[in-house]
Amino acid sequence: DARVTQTPRHKVTEMGQEVTMRCQPILGHNTVFWYRQTMMQGLELLAYFRNRAPLDDSGMPKDRFSAEMPDATLATLKIQPSEPRDSAVYFCASGSGLRGNEQFFGPGTRLTVL
Protein backbone atom coordinates (compact mmCIF):
# COMPACT_ATOMS: atom_id res chain seq x y z
CA ASP A 1 0.00 0.00 0.00
CA ALA A 2 2.03 2.96 -1.29
CA ARG A 3 1.60 6.17 0.62
CA VAL A 4 3.33 9.43 1.41
CA THR A 5 4.78 9.59 4.89
CA GLN A 6 5.55 12.71 6.91
CA THR A 7 7.42 13.26 10.14
CA PRO A 8 6.85 14.55 12.72
CA ARG A 9 3.06 14.45 12.84
CA HIS A 10 2.98 17.17 15.49
CA LYS A 11 5.52 19.78 16.46
CA VAL A 12 5.29 22.42 19.17
CA THR A 13 8.14 24.87 19.34
CA GLU A 14 8.97 28.32 20.56
CA MET A 15 9.35 31.36 18.40
CA GLY A 16 12.84 31.65 16.96
CA GLN A 17 13.55 27.93 16.93
CA GLU A 18 14.40 25.96 13.81
CA VAL A 19 11.82 23.48 12.54
CA THR A 20 12.47 20.70 10.04
CA MET A 21 9.69 18.67 8.48
CA ARG A 22 10.37 15.54 6.45
CA CYS A 23 8.50 13.76 3.70
CA GLN A 24 8.97 10.44 1.96
CA PRO A 25 7.16 10.47 -1.39
CA ILE A 26 5.66 7.42 -3.04
CA LEU A 27 8.35 5.39 -4.73
CA GLY A 28 8.49 6.18 -8.42
CA HIS A 29 6.74 9.55 -8.19
CA ASN A 30 8.87 12.23 -9.80
CA THR A 31 7.22 15.33 -8.32
CA VAL A 32 6.95 16.42 -4.70
CA PHE A 33 4.83 19.29 -3.43
CA TRP A 34 4.72 21.17 -0.14
CA TYR A 35 1.39 22.74 0.82
CA ARG A 36 0.29 24.64 3.90
CA GLN A 37 -3.27 24.62 5.22
CA THR A 38 -4.54 27.68 7.03
CA MET A 39 -8.07 28.74 7.88
CA MET A 40 -7.89 31.85 5.74
CA GLN A 41 -6.06 30.58 2.67
CA GLY A 42 -7.08 26.94 2.55
CA LEU A 43 -4.37 24.84 0.95
CA GLU A 44 -1.62 26.98 -0.50
CA LEU A 45 1.36 25.73 -2.47
CA LEU A 46 4.72 26.58 -0.93
CA ALA A 47 7.13 24.81 -3.29
CA TYR A 48 7.53 21.84 -5.56
CA PHE A 49 10.23 19.70 -7.08
CA ARG A 50 10.40 17.57 -10.18
CA ASN A 51 13.12 14.92 -10.43
CA ARG A 52 14.57 16.55 -7.28
CA ALA A 53 15.02 19.93 -8.97
CA PRO A 54 13.13 22.89 -7.50
CA LEU A 55 10.53 24.19 -9.98
CA ASP A 56 8.65 26.81 -8.06
CA ASP A 57 9.10 28.14 -4.54
CA SER A 58 7.29 31.43 -5.02
CA GLY A 59 4.81 30.54 -2.28
CA MET A 60 7.48 30.43 0.41
CA PRO A 61 8.76 33.31 2.53
CA LYS A 62 12.31 33.14 1.24
CA ASP A 63 13.99 34.68 4.23
CA ARG A 64 12.95 31.95 6.63
CA PHE A 65 11.74 28.93 4.64
CA SER A 66 13.82 26.50 2.64
CA ALA A 67 12.93 23.29 0.84
CA GLU A 68 15.27 20.60 -0.42
CA MET A 69 15.32 17.09 -1.83
CA PRO A 70 18.58 15.47 -0.75
CA ASP A 71 17.57 12.31 -2.59
CA ALA A 72 14.56 10.81 -4.36
CA THR A 73 13.17 9.35 -1.14
CA LEU A 74 13.37 12.42 1.06
CA ALA A 75 12.06 15.97 0.88
CA THR A 76 12.57 18.49 3.67
CA LEU A 77 10.96 21.79 4.58
CA LYS A 78 12.83 23.94 7.05
CA ILE A 79 11.77 27.09 8.88
CA GLN A 80 14.44 29.17 10.56
CA PRO A 81 13.60 31.16 12.61
CA SER A 82 10.02 30.08 13.22
CA GLU A 83 7.29 32.60 14.04
CA PRO A 84 3.79 32.20 15.53
CA ARG A 85 2.22 33.00 12.13
CA ASP A 86 3.86 29.84 10.76
CA SER A 87 1.48 27.74 12.86
CA ALA A 88 -0.44 25.60 10.39
CA VAL A 89 -0.66 22.08 9.00
CA TYR A 90 2.00 21.36 6.40
CA PHE A 91 1.26 18.71 3.78
CA CYS A 92 3.57 16.94 1.42
CA ALA A 93 2.15 15.39 -1.73
CA SER A 94 3.69 13.42 -4.57
CA GLY A 95 2.61 12.80 -8.14
CA SER A 96 3.79 10.98 -11.22
CA GLY A 97 3.94 12.15 -14.79
CA LEU A 98 1.03 9.96 -15.79
CA ARG A 99 -1.94 11.58 -17.48
CA GLY A 100 -4.90 11.83 -15.15
CA ASN A 101 -2.88 10.73 -12.16
CA GLU A 102 -3.77 12.69 -9.11
CA GLN A 103 -1.50 13.88 -6.34
CA PHE A 104 -1.27 11.79 -3.20
CA PHE A 105 -1.05 13.59 0.11
CA GLY A 106 0.68 12.66 3.32
CA PRO A 107 -1.03 12.96 6.71
CA GLY A 108 0.51 16.34 7.41
CA THR A 109 2.64 17.91 10.14
CA ARG A 110 0.74 20.12 12.55
CA LEU A 111 3.09 22.89 13.60
CA THR A 112 2.45 25.15 16.57
CA VAL A 113 4.85 28.01 17.21
CA LEU A 114 4.40 29.62 20.62
Added chain:
Amino acid sequence: DQQVKQNSPSLSVQEGRISILNCDYTNSMFDYFLWYKKYPAEGPTFLISISSIKDKNEDGRFTVFLNKSAKHLSLHIVPSQPGDSAVYFCAASGSNFGNEKLTFGTGTRLTIIP
Protein backbone atom coordinates in the same frame (compact mmCIF):
# COMPACT_ATOMS: atom_id res chain seq x y z
CA ASP B 1 -5.81 36.87 -5.12
CA GLN B 2 -7.86 33.71 -4.70
CA GLN B 3 -8.03 32.07 -8.13
CA VAL B 4 -10.22 29.21 -6.90
CA LYS B 5 -13.10 30.13 -4.63
CA GLN B 6 -15.44 28.10 -2.52
CA ASN B 7 -17.85 30.65 -1.16
CA SER B 8 -19.68 28.35 1.24
CA PRO B 9 -17.52 27.51 4.25
CA SER B 10 -20.05 24.96 5.46
CA LEU B 11 -23.07 22.97 4.34
CA SER B 12 -25.46 20.67 6.21
CA VAL B 13 -27.54 18.08 4.38
CA GLN B 14 -29.95 15.41 5.53
CA GLU B 15 -28.83 11.83 5.01
CA GLY B 16 -30.18 10.42 1.76
CA ARG B 17 -30.59 13.84 0.11
CA ILE B 18 -28.36 15.44 -2.48
CA SER B 19 -25.31 17.47 -1.46
CA ILE B 20 -24.17 20.16 -3.90
CA LEU B 21 -20.82 21.83 -3.38
CA ASN B 22 -19.84 24.76 -5.54
CA CYS B 23 -16.57 26.18 -6.78
CA ASP B 24 -15.69 29.17 -8.95
CA TYR B 25 -12.41 29.99 -10.65
CA THR B 26 -10.98 33.05 -12.31
CA ASN B 27 -8.01 31.79 -14.31
CA SER B 28 -9.05 30.78 -17.83
CA MET B 29 -5.79 28.84 -18.23
CA PHE B 30 -7.01 26.16 -15.84
CA ASP B 31 -7.59 22.99 -17.82
CA TYR B 32 -8.23 20.28 -15.26
CA PHE B 33 -10.29 20.32 -12.09
CA LEU B 34 -10.32 18.02 -9.11
CA TRP B 35 -12.19 17.50 -5.88
CA TYR B 36 -10.42 16.31 -2.77
CA LYS B 37 -11.99 15.11 0.45
CA LYS B 38 -10.36 15.61 3.82
CA TYR B 39 -11.11 14.01 7.17
CA PRO B 40 -9.70 15.49 10.40
CA ALA B 41 -6.06 14.64 11.11
CA GLU B 42 -5.61 13.15 7.63
CA GLY B 43 -4.30 14.43 4.33
CA PRO B 44 -6.66 15.24 1.48
CA THR B 45 -7.62 12.30 -0.70
CA PHE B 46 -8.57 12.49 -4.34
CA LEU B 47 -12.26 12.09 -5.06
CA ILE B 48 -13.07 12.89 -8.68
CA SER B 49 -11.76 15.02 -11.54
CA ILE B 50 -12.86 16.54 -14.81
CA SER B 51 -11.03 17.77 -17.87
CA SER B 52 -12.07 21.02 -19.52
CA ILE B 53 -13.09 19.11 -22.65
CA LYS B 54 -15.97 17.58 -20.71
CA ASP B 55 -18.91 19.08 -18.86
CA LYS B 56 -19.72 16.13 -16.65
CA ASN B 57 -17.95 13.23 -15.01
CA GLU B 58 -19.61 10.62 -12.87
CA ASP B 59 -18.23 8.07 -10.44
CA GLY B 60 -20.78 6.20 -8.39
CA ARG B 61 -22.56 8.61 -6.07
CA PHE B 62 -20.30 11.48 -7.10
CA THR B 63 -20.76 13.67 -10.17
CA VAL B 64 -18.78 16.76 -11.10
CA PHE B 65 -20.23 19.33 -13.48
CA LEU B 66 -18.16 21.95 -15.28
CA ASN B 67 -19.51 25.15 -16.82
CA LYS B 68 -16.55 26.73 -18.58
CA SER B 69 -18.36 29.84 -19.72
CA ALA B 70 -19.33 30.61 -16.14
CA LYS B 71 -16.00 29.35 -14.75
CA HIS B 72 -17.97 27.27 -12.31
CA LEU B 73 -17.91 23.68 -11.21
CA SER B 74 -19.99 21.73 -8.77
CA LEU B 75 -19.83 18.40 -6.99
CA HIS B 76 -23.03 16.46 -6.49
CA ILE B 77 -23.24 13.65 -3.98
CA VAL B 78 -26.36 11.55 -4.09
CA PRO B 79 -27.52 9.99 -1.90
CA SER B 80 -25.52 11.62 0.88
CA GLN B 81 -24.24 9.32 3.61
CA PRO B 82 -22.85 10.05 7.10
CA GLY B 83 -19.39 8.99 5.95
CA ASP B 84 -19.45 11.87 3.47
CA SER B 85 -19.07 14.34 6.34
CA ALA B 86 -15.69 15.94 5.65
CA VAL B 87 -14.08 19.06 4.23
CA TYR B 88 -14.16 19.17 0.43
CA PHE B 89 -11.55 21.08 -1.53
CA CYS B 90 -11.89 22.13 -5.11
CA ALA B 91 -8.60 22.34 -7.03
CA ALA B 92 -7.50 23.40 -10.49
CA SER B 93 -4.48 22.73 -12.66
CA GLY B 94 -3.09 23.74 -16.02
CA SER B 95 -3.01 20.12 -17.16
CA ASN B 96 -4.17 16.65 -16.22
CA PHE B 97 -0.72 15.32 -15.46
CA GLY B 98 -0.27 14.38 -11.84
CA ASN B 99 2.96 16.28 -11.54
CA GLU B 100 1.50 19.71 -12.16
CA LYS B 101 0.82 22.07 -9.29
CA LEU B 102 -2.70 22.49 -8.00
CA THR B 103 -4.44 25.67 -6.91
CA PHE B 104 -6.90 24.93 -4.13
CA GLY B 105 -9.98 26.65 -2.81
CA THR B 106 -10.52 27.28 0.88
CA GLY B 107 -12.76 24.25 1.36
CA THR B 108 -16.38 23.53 2.30
CA ARG B 109 -17.18 21.57 5.43
CA LEU B 110 -20.01 19.16 4.65
CA THR B 111 -22.03 17.71 7.52
CA ILE B 112 -24.50 14.93 6.81
CA ILE B 113 -27.29 14.83 9.37
CA PRO B 114 -28.52 11.28 10.14
